Amino acid sequence: MTKILVVDDEPAISTLLKYSLEQNGYQVIVATDGKSAYDLISEQSFDAVLLDLMLPIMDGMTVLKNVRQDKITTPVLLVTAKGDEFDRVFGLELGADDYITKPFSPREVVARLKAVLRRSQTDQVKSKKTDIIEIQNIVIDDDKKIVTRSGDTLTLTPREYELLLYFSQRVGRVIDRETILTAVWGYEFVGESRMVDMHISNLREKIENNPKSPQLLKTVRGFGYTLVN
Numbered sequence: 001m002t003k004i005l006v007v008d009d010e011p012a013i014s015t016l017l018k019y020s021l022e023q024n025g026y027q028v029i030v031a032t033d034g035k036s037a038y039d040l041i042s043e044q045s046f047d048a049v050l051l052d053l054m055l056p057i058m059d060g061m062t063v064l065k066n067v068r069q070d071k072i073t074t075p076v077l078l079v080t081a082k083g084d085e086f087d088r089v090f091g092l093e094l095g096a097d098d099y100i101t102k103p104f105s106p107r108e109v110v111a112r113l114k115a116v117l118r119r120s121q122t123d124q125v126k127s128k129k130t131d132i133i134e135i136q137n138i139v140i141d142d143d144k145k146i147v148t149r150s151g152d153t154l155t156l157t158p159r160e161y162e163l164l165l166y167f168s169q170r171v172g173r174v175i176d177r178e179t180i181l182t183a184v185w186g187y188e189f190v191g192e193s194r195m196v197d198m199h200i201s202n203l204r205e206k207i208e209n210n211p212k213s214p215q216l217l218k219t220v221r222g223f224g225y226t227l228v229n
Contacts (some may be wrong), residue, residue, distance in 0.1 A: 001025070001026070001027045001028065001119065002025070002026050002047045002048075003026070003027045003028075003029070003044075003045070003046050003209060004021055004026045004027065004028050004029070004046065004047060004048050004049070004113070005028075005029050005031060005037065005040060005041065005046045005048075005050070005051065005160065006018055006021070006028055006029070006030050006031070006200075007029075007030075007031045007032075007034070007037040007049065007051045007052055007060065008030075008032070008048045008050075008052040008079065009032045009033060009052070009054075009055055009056055009064070010052075011032075012104065013052075013102075013223060014030050014032065015074050016106060017050060017106070017109060018030055020106035020107075020109065020110060021081075021109075021113070024110050029044075029213045030065060032055075032056075033055055033056045033057040034055040034056070034057050034058025034059055034060060034063045035057040035058045036057075036061060037049070037051065037055070037063050038058060038060075038066055038067065039064045041063075041067055041074060042067075042072070043072065043163040045074075046074050047074070047075070047117060048074065048075045048076070048113060048116055048117055049074055049075070049076045049077065050077050050079060050109070050113070051063060051064060051076050051077065051078055051079060051096075052078075053078060053079065053080055053091070054080075054081070055088055060078065060079075060091075061087070061090065061091060061094065064076055064078070064091060064094050064095060064096060065094050067094040067095075068094060068229075069141035073120070075097040075116045075117065076095070076096045076097055076115055077096070077097060077098050077099065077100060077109075077112060078091045078096045078098070078100070078115065079099070079101075079102065079104075080099050080100070080101050080102070081101065081102055085098075087099075091183050097116045097119070098112055098115070098116050100112050101180050102142070103130065110143060123180070131143040133165075133168045133169075135171065135184055135216065135227065136215075136216060136229060137149055137150045138168075138207055138216065140164065140165060140168055142165060145161065147161065147164065147207075149206070149207060154206050154207065155206075156203070156206060157202075157229040159199055160199060160202060160203045162184050163180070163199055163200070163203055164207065166180070166183055166184050167217065167225070167227035168227060170227070171227050171228070171229050172226065172227075172228065172229070173176055173223060173226060174220045174223050174224055174225070174226045175224050175226065176223060177193035177196045177197070177224055177225075178193060179224070180196050180224070180225070181193055181195065181196050182194075184196075198219060198227075199226060203216055203217065204216075215228070216228065
């Protein structure tokens with residue numbers, strides 16, 4: 001169940017928010033001052049925080065600042081008073097994900113919260129994606145710019161690496177020499193397609209078990225080259 005922290009010192013507002021969110025299937029914890037909110041965020045895992053700015057003991061902006069300084073990335077939806085543009089802008093600069101102004105309707109809060117949660121989930125998926133590409137016994141770590149073959153590190157020239165990476169991002173596609181040349185070398189080399197053949201030949205020497213009978217980077221006669229998986 002999605003767990004939300006509601007931080008507001010006005011019982012009427014916190015009760016309304018808690019009821020509305022629970023009706024939409026969320027688990028809700030309520031804090032009524034900034035210090036308690038900060039302690040809860042530091043100790044527990046929440047999917048999102050609804051944070052009022054005007055709080056006793058520690059104001060909402062300080063809570064947000066401390067949370068972000070602690071490298072806690074929980075999405076924060078600020079609750080601000082109508083017309084407090086400076087607070088909204090400053091809050092976004094400190095790392096708030098969105099804001100909502102009082103007075104608000106519960107439906108608006110739920111809608112804004114859902115949008116923040118969707119963005120957060122998308123970001124988490126993206127962050128889990130790695131820059132590692134595997135094609136048969138070849139592994140390309142684009143973050144470290146390392147290529148291995150059956151576990152052994154290959155020594156590629158920068159151009160050979162760019163060429164292999166280009167093909168690895170287009171597995172199964174047949175690509176003609178001019179397209180490869182333009183993409184990897186640049187427009188100033190258009191017409192020098194033999195350069196592609198030479199580099200592919202060199203690359204095959206390093207990635208193929210038998211360069212004379214390539215099983216990875218194949219020639220499609222009359223069309224160009226393709227990388228198969």
